[in-house]
Every structure is written in C-alpha cells, then in structure tokens.
Amino acid sequence: MILAILVILILLNFLLGFYNKKKNTLLFINFVFILIFMSGYAEGVDIFAYKYNYELFAEGKEMMFDDIGYVVLSKLCVNLNLTFWGFKFLATFLALLLLFSGIKRLHVNPHFVLACYMSYQMMMDTIQYRNFLGWCILFFSFPFLFENTRKGNVKYIIGVIISALFHSALLANLLFILIGKKSIIRFMRNTIIFVGVVLSVLTLLNNYRVPFIDIVINMFSLDYVGGYTNEAASGPHGVSYLLSIITVIAEITFFGYQFRIYKPDEKAKNLFNIDKLSVLFLPLCIMSFQFYRLIRNIKLLSLCGVDWCYQKNLRSSNHRRIVLAFCIVFLGFWIYSDFFRFVTLNNMRTLFDNNIYWSVKYKELGQWIR
Numbered sequence: 001m002i003l004a005i006l007v008i009l010i011l012l013n014f015l016l017g018f019y020n021k022k023k024n025t026l027l028f029i030n031f032v033f034i035l036i037f038m039s040g041y042a043e044g045v046d047i048f049a050y051k052y053n054y055e056l057f058a059e060g061k062e063m064m065f066d067d068i069g070y071v072v073l074s075k076l077c078v079n080l081n082l083t084f085w086g087f088k089f090l091a092t093f094l095a096l097l098l099l100f101s102g103i104k105r106l107h108v109n110p111h112f113v114l115a116c117y118m119s120y121q122m123m124m125d126t127i128q129y130r131n132f133l134g135w136c137i138l139f140f141s142f143p144f145l146f147e148n149t150r151k152g153n154v155k156y157i158i159g160v161i162i163s164a165l166f167h168s169a170l171l172a173n174l175l176f177i178l179i180g181k182k183s184i185i186r187f188m189r190n191t192i193i194f195v196g197v198v199l200s201v202l203t204l205l206n207n208y209r210v211p212f213i214d215i216v217i218n219m220f221s222l223d224y225v226g227g228y229t230n231e232a233a234s235g236p237h238g239v240s241y242l243l244s245i246i247t248v249i250a251e252i253t254f255f256g257y258q259f260r261i262y263k264p265d266e267k268a269k270n271l272f273n274i275d276k277l278s279v280l281f282l283p284l285c286i287m288s289f290q291f292y293r294l295i296r297n298i299k300l301l302s303l304c305g306v307d308w309c310y311q312k313n314l315r316s317s318n319h320r321r322i323v324l325a326f327c328i329v330f331l332g333f334w335i336y337s338d339f340f341r342f343v344t345l346n347n348m349r350t351l352f353d354n355n356i357y358w359s360v361k362y363k364e365l366g367q368w369i370r
Contacts, residue, residue: 002037005033006033006037009033010115010119012111013026013111013112013118014111014115017109017111017113017115017307018112022110022111026111027100027110027111027114034122035089035092035093036355037122038125038126039085039089039091040357041354042355042356042359043354044347044350046127046128046129047127047129049064050129050130051084054084055084057075058078065130067165069134069162069166070133073133095132095133095137096136098136098140099139102136102141105143106304107267108307108308112310113300113307116303116327119335120334120335120339121296121299121300123351124296124338128293131167134167134170135170135297137162137163139301141155141158141160141163142156142301144156145177145270148270153177156176157177160173160174169293169294170297172281173297173298175280176274176277178273179273179277189273189276192280193277193280196279196282199211200279200286204286241282241285243292243295243337245282247330247333247334248295250326250330251275252272252276254306255268255271258309258312259272264308267308271301271302271305274301275302281295282295296334303330306327
C-alpha cells in the first residue's frame with residue numbers, strides 16, 4: 001500500500017515536471033509523505049543506535065556520537081520532554097523545510113527534483129539519518145554559493161560547517177567554493193580535477209588505497225576516517241567504486257554536450273563545475289564503499305542541472321528525449337546499485353514494513369511526549 005502511494009506520487013511529480021507545471025497541493029502532500037516516511041522508520045541497525053543513544057542522553061548519560069550538532073539538537077528535544085520519536089519528527093520536519101526551501105531557491109521545477117529524490121535518495125537518507133540532517137543544511141546553503149559573491153561564499157562556508165556538525169564527511173563540500181570565474185580559481189579547479197584523475201589511477205594501482213592516506217590520517221588524528229578506509233570498495237560490494245566513476249563521467253559528458261547546444265547561464269555553469277570538482281572524491285570512493293555518499297550527496301544538484309537542460313529543450317522533441325533518456329538511465333543505475341547491489345532489496349523492504357505510523361506492532365511507540 002505505502003509502496004503504491006510512493007509510486008503514484010513519483011509518477012504524478014514526473015508528469016508535472018514533464019509539462020513544467022507546479023501544484024502547491026501536491027508539494028504539500030510530498031512534504032507530508034516524506035516526513036511521515038522518514039520520521040517513522042523503526043527498524044535497522046542505524047535506527048537502533050540512534051534510539052539507544054537518545055535514551056542514554058535522556059537518562060543523563062553521554063551519547064556515543066561525537067557530532068556536536070546532532071548532540072545539541074538531541075539535548076534540546078530531551079529538554080522539551082520529547083521521546084525519541086518526537087525528536088525524530090521535529091528534526092525531520094526542520095530538515096525538510098530546508099530541503100524544500102533550497103529547491104525553491106534554485107529555481108528549478110520542484111516536482112521533477114522531488115520525483116527524482118523520492119525514487120532512491122529518500123530511502124538512503126532514511127537509513128543514514130545524521131547524514132540526511134546535515135545534507136539538508138548543505139543543500140539549503142548551495143544557492144548562497146551560486147550567488148558568486150564574497151558574502152554568498154561566506155554564507156555557504158558557514159552552512160557547510162554547520163552541516164558538518166551533524167556528519168563530518170560533509171565538510172568535504174568546502175571544495176565547491178572553487179566554482180568561481182576568476183582565472184586563479186579556474187586554474188585551481190583544473191589542477192584539482194587533474195589531481196583527482198591521477199590519484200584515482202594511483203589508488204587503483206595501489207591495491208585500492210589512496211597513496212599516503214595513512215600518513216594524513218595519523219598527522220591530523222583523523223581516526224574516524226581510518227575506520228572508513230578498512231572496507232575496500234572492491235571487497236564485499238564488488239567493484240562498487242564504478243558507481244561513482246561512471247556517474248561522474250556520465251554527468252560531465254552529458255552536460256558538456258548540452259552546453260554545446262544551449263549557452264549555459266551562471267547556475268548551469270556552477271552545477272557543471274561542481275560535477276567536475278567531484279572528481280577529487282573518486283580516489284576515496286575507490287578506497288572505501290563508505291565514501292560513495294560524497295558523490296550521492298550532490299546527485300540532487302546534478303538532477304537540478306538535468307532539469308535546466310530539459311527546460312531548455314522544451315521546443316526540441318529530439319533533444320528533450322535525450323535528456324529524458326539520460327534521466328531514466330541515471331536513476332535506474334542508482335536504484336539498481338543502491339537497492340539491489342549494496343543495501344539489498346530485503347533491507348529496502350523494511351523501510352515500508354516497519355514504520356510507527358502504519359505498522360500495527362509499533363503503535364505503542366508513536367508517542368512524542370514523555
């Protein structure tokens with residue numbers, strides 16, 4: 001039933017995106033559905049850890065998480081006498097406000113972007129909850145970066161720092177400050193892209209280890225990063241790094257082709273530069289499956305770029321078909337990789353079967369106030 005509702009919402013949003021229409025009623029329904037779906041999820045190792053730590057905190061004990069933003073938000077909700085489910089509802093509500101606001105400020109068709117989001121990333125964000133909270137803050141901050149002003153850059157940097165208080169991996173998005181137009185910025189950007197390509201090759205040749213990574217970890221006491229590097233991307237998940245590599249190459253090729261047909265505006269150029277800069281993340285993705293979230297976190301931005309290309313091609317049916325074909329293949333590739341190869345379909349089913357708002361066995365858990 002819930003899966004059927006999700007599929008209907010995705011199709012309706014894609015339909016409105018196809019005709020470049022906007023319906024506030026459907027946007028509200030999207031918001032409510034995502035809020036209930038994400039805040040009510042009640043199974044899985046991650047959610048058990050979040051709930052256990054929140055209850056520890058409510059008893060006056062220390063959390064096992066070191067992310068200051070998450071700890072402060074938890075403390076606030078404990079002081080408000082909220083249960084874990086009340087905390088999760090409030091946190092998800094605030095995060096979605098930032099996400100929807102960010103989509104609006106990017107001036108893209110919200111239905112197209114939300115259809116893509118609900119197709120795969122929503123499920124992964126439900127599982128990786130701290131990353132989701134930080135990512136929504138990050139996504140809200142990107143329009144500041146696209147202003148291409150010093151004031152906008154400062155706001156973006158502040159946004160990245162705040163997002164990293166919920167998940168430290170999001171600090172890597174400071175890299176995108178180099179999307180500007182100045183010649184020195186362009187030189188630095190091209191240098192970083194070159195370094196990313198070279199490091200990717202060296203990592204593949206170095207038994208899937210980024211050269212000198214252990215020295216960097218020890219030098220800056222990045223022990224938590226060291227824990228991520230122990231799971232090679234070529235190990236239990238096969239050659240999972242190909243997901244990130246193929247995605248980045250496909251996006252750069254696609255946008256490069258589109259920009260030869262239509263002159264890109266500043267927003268499109270910024271989105272394209274972010275895709276190019278993400279090449280620097282590829283060595284980490286090759287080294288460990290855990291780092292693929294660095295690429296996944298910016299995919300919704302890439303899909304905003306796809307929407308830009310689609311709107312530019314509204315008068316050309318042939319070019320529009322190319323954009324739609326790319327979008328379908330892109331989403332299909334990520335859905336297959338996430339749901340069938342990495343997380344597995346059985347684990348995905350728990351998202352639909354185990355929710356405090358519609359699963360009978362969790363009815364007693366749906367209390368927000370202690």
